[in-house]
Amino acid sequence: MTEIKLYNTKTRKKEVFEPIDADNVRMYVCGPTVYDRAHIGNARPVIVFDVLFRLLRHVCGKKHVTYVRNFTDVDDKINARAAESGRSIGEITAETTQWYLEDMAEVGALEPTHMPRATGYIGEMIAMIEALIAKDHAYPAEGHALFRVRSYENYGALSGRDMDDMIAGARVEVAPYKEDPMDFVLWKPSSEDQPGWDSPWGRGRPGWHIECSAMAKALLGDVFDIHGGGLDLQFPHHEDEIAQSCCANGTEEMARFWMHNEMLQVEGKKMSKSLGNFFTVRDLLEQGVPGEVIRFVMLSTHYRKPMDWTEKKRAEAEKTLYQWRENLTGVEPSKPNDELVAILGQDLNTPQAVSQMRVLFLSWINARTHGENFDKSELEWEAEFLASAQLMGLLTPEGGKWFDQSFDFSWHIDAFLKARDEAMDSKDFSKLDALKEQLVEAGVVVKMSKEGVEMSQGPNFDASKMVGLA
Known part of the structure; x- marks a missing residue:
């Protein structure tokens, strides 16, 4: 035990x-x-x-x-x-x-x-x-x-x-x-x-x-x-x-x-209404900060140390969670990593547990890249990684609503293709480049190939910035 x-x-x-x-x-x-x-x-x-x-x-x-x-x-x-x-x-x-x-x-x-x-x-x-x-x-x-x-x-x-x-x-x-x-x-x-x-x-x-x-x-x-x-x-x-x-x-x-x-604290200062840095959990959720991201930021600091909520930490947490979720294939969780459980057993050392999660993620991705030349297969690594995350309350099915919410990019793809065709004809790519820059600023991942254009939500996707785009 x-x-x-x-x-x-x-x-x-x-x-x-x-x-x-x-x-x-x-x-x-x-x-x-x-x-x-x-x-x-x-x-x-x-x-x-x-x-x-x-x-x-x-x-x-x-x-x-x-x-x-x-x-x-x-x-x-x-x-x-x-x-x-x-x-x-x-x-x-x-x-x-x-x-x-x-x-x-x-x-x-x-x-x-x-x-x-x-x-x-x-x-x-x-x-x-x-x-x-x-x-x-x-x-x-x-x-x-x-x-x-x-x-x-x-x-x-x-x-x-x-x-x-x-x-x-x-x-x-x-x-x-x-x-x-x-x-x-x-x-x-x-x-x-x-x-x-x-x-x-x-x-x-x-x-x-x-x-x-x-x-x-x-x-x-x-x-x-x-x-x-x-x-x-x-x-x-x-x-x-x-x-x-x-x-x-x-x-x-x-x-x-x-x-x-x-x-x-918030950005290094005590949270207070007089300083304008007081906000509720619901405020963050309505601003588009996923609850899972709030949790990740909290777990990144040991519970017995003062915690500083910063915009930088929020962005890093969202990027990490997006990367982790993006690679999940739907495998069922198995058993949490023994070392991670032992880390949590040492006075809830969640920052070190988060670091261990990063190690497990790399092991899983390496197994995918290099084949079964490790002690576990790719799917075994993924199942252990997922179980470890869920022991910390991360990567749960209910916590992934923010990631699963799909955005219909069909209209924007059509507009992008039209702008690309016009640029090819006129040899003026300024409008196309401006459109691509706006999409990237909205957190959209744009992939162009001979087959066409693909668009997907990036870790910093902001649907409000898509209104009237193109």
């Missing part, structure tokens, strides 16, 4: 991954708050942990991996969006949840085993809060329920923060009903125009952190294998999850491994 080593944020080192139960490997990843489109940075953890999900399924067996990614569908951001738009909360969350699923499918993400919504687990959250109060780790106050942070001696271990240094830090709300500024909200009261549920502390709604603890416990148990998310969630969200889960469940840990992906 392939050895998998993962960097554990909790211990600050790579460790050999050994599941608690080999028959049920369990992973939880924090999902989106559904009030708007997912931006490009939101796609990174989805792609990272999708690769891990695929790797675990390959190594442990598809039936032996349970992957949970939640939807936060009760949140003040959602309430604010409903208030400003005049639409209902249910309408907004239903629409944006569907948007998210569609956009993540476009970047090649498999659907997790479970995708719970916070509003479906309110009862479990209330029960966990009651357990915390009973154990004196939480207390009610003015319609709130709050976690007593200093009752958990290991608070701050995940993020490496000292308790007393945190009070002046980020996201610490000082409120008169708190015993300590560090205490965080488990339950808060709701006004008449806000969503709310009956509870022992009055009508209200859950705080942000309790939802993941309750859903993880319900679907994965008190202690599970892997908890993942973006680095921005390490504190306070994941720190708070650990505290309330361990105290409520009477365990020493919530998850064995904690994994965090680094953040994303």
Whole structure:
């Protein structure tokens, strides 16, 4: 069996991954708050942990991996969006949840085993809060329920923060009903125009952190294998999850491994609306950037390093994927390359795995060019190459829509032939050369022979540039 080593944020080192139960490997990843489109940075953890999900399924067996990614569908951001738009909360969350699923499918993400919504687990959250109060780790106050942070001696271990240094830090709300500024909200009261549920502390709604603890416990148990998310969630969200889960469940840990992906930049700068470099996954898709290309760019940087989205990387990714797809003959995938699987097993080293894919591609093309003078035939190399790519979520049938979309060049071929005939008669080839230059600029591959002219889509094909051409 392939050895998998993962960097554990909790211990600050790579460790050999050994599941608690080999028959049920369990992973939880924090999902989106559904009030708007997912931006490009939101796609990174989805792609990272999708690769891990695929790797675990390959190594442990598809039936032996349970992957949970939640939807936060009760949140003040959602309430604010409903208030400003005049639409209902249910309408907004239903629409944006569907948007998210569609956009993540476009970047090649498999659907997790479970995708719970916070509003479906309110009862479990209330029960966990009651357990915390009973154990004196939480207390009610003015319609709130709050976690007593200093009752958990290991608070701050995940993020490496000292308790007393945190009070002046980020996201610490000082409120008169708190015993300590560090205490965080488990339950808060709701006004008449806000969503709310009956509870022992009055009508209200859950705080942000309790939802993941309750859903993880319900679907994965008190202690599970892997908890993942973006680095921005390490504190306070994941720190708070650990505290309330361990105290409520009477365990020493919530998850064995904690994994965090680094953040994303655009052209070397932090993505922000003020800089004009903020865009959603849907923005890119509508601009003609295939989801498979987005995925390839993401995989070209290790998940624990900051990722810089650039136009150069996008163009290179599209060119590579086009070359790979152009050579596929329709053979069925066989078994992923052992070395590539081992590379992914080393803390998801996707950049090195992409390099290995390039090596496999050359081996396949060499086998085609030189015949069966290698240890595998051309078709065997192709089948292994395809299986390796699909282990990374690339070159899947559903991911190839951008490549398969055919463009009818018949009218342009006729116009080109007419221009060529006119040039032959007049000996003035300027119009023909200008037309060919325009076609190349539109990403069209033009091949001329004695039999006629062939046109096909190149890796940078842009159908919008074909309008009115010739």
